[in-house]
Amino acid sequence: MKLQVASQLAIFSILELVAEPGRQMTVADIGAKYGISSNHLAKVMNVLGRAGLVRSVRGAGGGFQFCGNARRITLLDIIDLFEPRLPIDPEAGRPGRRTAEAAALGLVLGEIDDSVRATLGSITIATLRSLSSRQRAKTPAV
Amino acid sequence: MVRPARRADVAAVSAIDAEITGLPKLEHWLELHSRQRRSAAVAGGLFLVAVAAEEPGRVVGFIVGEIRAWEFGSAPCGWVYALSVASGWRLRGVGETLLAAIGAQFRAAGIRKMRTMVARDNLLPMRFFRGEGMMAGPYIQLEKDLE
Ligand SMILES: CC(C)(COP(=O)(O)OP(=O)(O)OC[C@H]1O[C@@H](n2cnc3c(N)ncnc32)[C@H](O)[C@@H]1OP(=O)(O)O)[C@@H](O)C(=O)NCCC(=O)NCCS
Numbered sequence: 427m428k429l430q431v432a433s434q435l436a437i438f439s440i441l442e443l444v445a446e447p448g449r450q451m452t453v454a455d456i457g458a459k460y461g462i463s464s465n466h467l468a469k470v471m472n473v474l475g476r477a478g479l480v481r482s483v484r485g486a487g488g489g490f491q492f493c494g495n496a497r498r499i500t501l502l503d504i505i506d507l508f509e510p511r512l513p514i515d516p517e518a519g520r521p522g523r524r525t526a527e528a529a530a531l532g533l534v535l536g537e538i539d540d541s542v543r544a545t546l547g548s549i550t551i552a553t554l555r556s557l558s559s560r561q562r563a564k565t566p567a568v
Numbered sequence: 569m570v571r572p573a574r575r576a577d578v579a580a581v582s583a584i585d586a587e588i589t590g591l592p593k594l595e596h597w598l599e600l601h602s603r604q605r606r607s608a609a610v611a612g613g614l615f616l617v618a619v620a621a622e623e624p625g626r627v628v629g630f631i632v633g634e635i636r637a638w639e640f641g642s643a644p645c646g647w648v649y650a651l652s653v654a655s656g657w658r659l660r661g662v663g664e665t666l667l668a669a670i671g672a673q674f675r676a677a678g679i680r681k682m683r684t685m686v687a688r689d690n691l692l693p694m695r696f697f698r699g700e701g702m703m704a705g706p707y708i709q710l711e712k713d714l715e
Contacts, residue, residue: 497699540688545704548694556701 427542433508435462435470437501440551441558443480443492452489470508477507494551501554502546570669573601573615573630580627581617584654600632609635610677614646616669618653618662629653631666635679640707646674648684651693667700685709 429437439456443449453467471490474480479494522528549557573581578597586592604615614633620626631651637644648670653662671682683705686694 500695544688544691544694547691548698550695550699553695553698 429505430509431466432470432473433505435460435467436474436504436508437554439467439470439474439490440479440492440494440496440499440504441555443490444496444551444555448491450483450487450489450491455489473507474504479504496551496555499551500547501549501551502543505546569619569621570616570665571619572613573604573617575601577617577627577630581630584627584630584652585650587655588652604632610673612673614670614673616666616673618657618666620657627654628657629662629666631670633670633674635674635677642707643681644679645681645683646670646677646679648682651684663696664700667697 438460442451442456442459453464453471456462457464457467471480471482475482475490479492479499480490481493483489483491575598578601579594582592582594582597585597601615604613614635616631617627618629620628629652632649634647634649635644636642636647648667651663651666653666674682682702684697684702686697688694
């Protein structure tokens with residue numbers, strides 16, 4: 427299972443912003459940690475801004491601030507902003523639509539899709555944050 | 569406050585369960601309670617209730633666990649078999665306190681792994697358990713309609 431780069435950047439950016447209460451960061455600050463251009467990140471922040479998850483703070487020391495509820499926003503909520511068709515519709519664009527064979531294959535793929543959605547839809551930003559703290563203990567600091 | 573369930577609590581447990589599942593099954597909970605009393609695996613048992621501090625005696629949530637050993641080749645582990653909080657008492661940390669209490673009971677019995685099963689499309693308990701640090705385990709549950 428692979429997420430689009432924009433979804434990953436959105437998740438990483440939010441994790442950075444929630445690391446401290448009220449934290450403000452510029453796209454340059456976030457980009458420096460993940461090795462991503464400010465330009466690319468700015469587009470991601472724009473989408474998050476329109477969804478009401480971050481707001482931009484103007485002036486000196488400005489940047490972006492998280493304004494959602496980290497204990498309620500799930501990974502699926504964020505990913506849906508960037509790849510709303512995930513997971514793929516098993517019927518769409520497949521040959522043999524409406525055949526029993528396609529229906530059987532659809533059942534199998536549907537099983538995978540259901541578990542993908544259940545996983546991404548149940549992990550909140552707060553849960554991912556505690557997971558990453560546990561990982562930090564195991565991996566070298568970045 | 570969390571304490572071992574008494575026989576007199578079981579009606580309230582059944583009512584909380586019926587509120588969620590729509591299926592009253594008092595007999596089932598009574599039977600489970602007596603079975604728990606008979607097996608002395610853990611002092612205090614694995615059938616616990618949360619009681620409202622402001623209304624002593626009022627059961628607002630419950631949790632039931634079981635220690636299962638060598639099922640499917642798995643080392644002994646603690647199963648959370650049921651966990652429910654009455655609807656007016658949710659989001660106040662009752663579920664979390666019950667899960668921590670049963671976790672302590674499992675640990676006291678030398679168990680180091682806690683498991684549960686959640687319907688894939690039931691995001692509320694799924695979010696709750698994941699928020700408590702639980703992840704998907706190494707098993708996949710399979711089933712079949714028997715004709
Ligand atoms: C799941 C259940 C036991 C949680 O009990 P609870 O007492 O409300 O849970 P808590 O107050 O301890 O919540 C702990 C954390 O779980 C998560 N959580 C609980 N309910 C949530 C909800 N409705 N939406 C999102 N997250 C939720 C939150 O992260 C919460 O922490 P927070 O409130 O600080 O954000 C309860 O909602 C319930 O009985 N549900 C119906 C029965 C059921 O499905 N049982 C499980 C299957 S056996």
